[in-house]
Amino acid sequence: MPFSISSLRQSKLDHRPYAGSFHPATELLSHPLYKKACEVIDRSTVRFTAEHIRICEIPAPPFNERERGDYLESRFRDLGLADVHRDEVGNVTGIRPGKDRSAGLTVFSAHLDTVFPVGTDVRVRQVGSRLCAPGIGDDSAGLATLIGLIEILAEAGIDLQTPVAFVATVGEEGEGNLRGVRHLFNGGALTSRISAFVSFDGTGVEWITHQALGSRRYRIRLDGPGGHSWGDFGVVNPVHAIGRLVARLADYPAPLKPRTSFNVGRIEGGESVNVIPIMASVDIDLRSEDESELTRLEAFLLESLELATDAENRLRASSGRRLSSDVRLIGSRPSGEIPPDHPLVRSALEVARSLGIRPWLNRNSTDSNIPLSLGIPALTIGAGGVSGDPHRLSEWYDPRGRELGYRRALLLLLVTAGLAEVPD
Template sequence: MLYKYEEDYVEQEADYSIELLKQLATIPAPSYHEEKRAQFCKQWFKERGIETTIDKMNNVVIKMFDDNQDIAVFCGHLDVVFADMEPLKITQKGNYLYGPGVGDDTANVVHLMQVIHYIHLHHLHGKTGVLFVLNTCEEGLGNSNGCRYIVEQYKNRIKSFISFDGYLNQCTNSAVGSKRYRLTVHCQGGHSYADFGKENAIETLSKIMYELSHQQIPTEAKTTYNFGKIEGGTTINAIASTATLLYEYRSSMQNCLDIMEKQFQEIVSHYSNVEIEILGVRPGNGLLNREKFEKFTDHNMRLIKEYYLDDVEKCANGTDSNIPLSYGICANTIGTLMGEKAHTYDEWIDLDSYKIGFKVMMNIILEYFRD
């Protein structure tokens, strides 16, 4: 549990925290274009005397370790799923805050910023080395490349990893792996009347989608596929010469991923005019010390439940924790708010849960700074 003066900090900062959230959430941040948010956060830390760096992936990094120390990593991702480059619209109605990306993951990032500020204010020193990261490229085709860059730098020194993302009622303790493709069908095309009968790229792509949607889905673990985006053709009276599909499949079990890959390759092999490009591979779980990992997860669950009194579910998700888990590093993804409609423009969070989540994050991180 937090000490009273630690809870007092949460109470004192609660209103400001919501205003900071509103401010940060308006800043557009598509994956690979998080520069404005990164600079905003760097300036915010600078004004409070906290030394930060921005690395080549635009991750905002705060290092609290010596060269020979093992490291605990805490991160939250700056990017949102939307491609908007203009300011995002954030509105408050009563105790609810609405806007794209407001919960995923901006609210968690704001909590992390304020916990870092608290540690700096009180000159706390970690029991181990600590690395804080406001990372980029978690969403979509970002492929967790911001987190991947961090983990690949320090993988031999990272002993624990916590990503703050999602909701209070979930603790991610298993990686949902995925593979993502761009399929492009090429054909000659032509005039819709004069050349009727020639192959149409859109029609061919539709046949591929039909076959993919009728494949046998493995049942050993939850396994999914998705047609995320289709494009093709030029106009209504022309036979389409190209058509493109973004396709992914996911599973929490590697064997299921292997089955999906085999079926995918069999289906597309029937078409000679399909260009296949791999867009991203998110790894699944690596070889973990199960006893150590279960102890790590159960301890984090207890810390969450000290302030969040409803049920908390251990679950599998595709998050930044995929990367450390693939290296066998103990990693959880934990949320610090409640809300709904993530990945939509109508996303909302419950501000009544926001202070609870603030305390949860304080409770988890300060464990690494107490004797």
């Protein structure tokens, strides 16, 4: 079903104010409960990796995250989260309550879906220290971190000052178009209670995404009458027109600053070498750090389409047939950001530095685009460990050093949600 532009734009919503940081990270490092939690982490890395493999081996193709969602839901229940719930779009949520019941929720999240289609072999192979499987880093690693955090809090007996919601979202990748997180912030059961959002997406511990990269994704399809390549020569050819469109777009002078990009990611059409195609279609991804630059690029694409079809129609006018076009906006991700000195960003930086990490800030396209576009504090961070080849069948993850990812995640959770009691 095509999306309409208006259905993809979201209005600003009321939300709970962000309470800010409860404790300095450096103070928590010497807290007995944090130390106890670190002991849990240190003795659990093998278990965390086993959980990670288990999650990765449950297929979660686009628009088909149910089976993996079932597993997360059962784990959330087994680990004692409150209000475990599968919402209307398939997000799995569960809450670790806080002492202050009226306080806003901090969401810790990871996405269920992968980019890999039904039937992809998702079994994990061990090659040296690496785990190899499609989706092993993006985002099985994030989901494993969610489960790990819930286990750590339970086993170390940590009571929180304010509630935390753990959420496994659907539809982060590609044409999923952030549908899970959109629902979470627009009409979901938790919508009005959320005060901050943290997503684990991918690996590493240094990068912190506090700026959302806006994008538009189009599927453009041209149809013509088709025919025999010799006998019907002279009728409009949709592949020729698409070729003109792609050639013009390929020459677009995308600025380096604000960084702007475009990609013709998929092209389809035609039946055989001696058949004039009846159809051709392209999927095109446009991105920019800057919303007005994105709008300019979008206008250029649509103008290119018009010029390309006009040229083909004009050239083949004697046939009396014209191309018809169908333009669908299949994705629209809003941009937005919180400043580097926002309390949530400062907390994340301080947490990293207190653990000896050298953090850096960046802009990316993730589940955080939605809260950031709504003015709700949000970050996306990595789950620890090292990975490569995301979105490819050769994707790999090296779990060595992953405990630092769990420590970082835990410390950020404790700073933002607060320990129920901190001794003097």
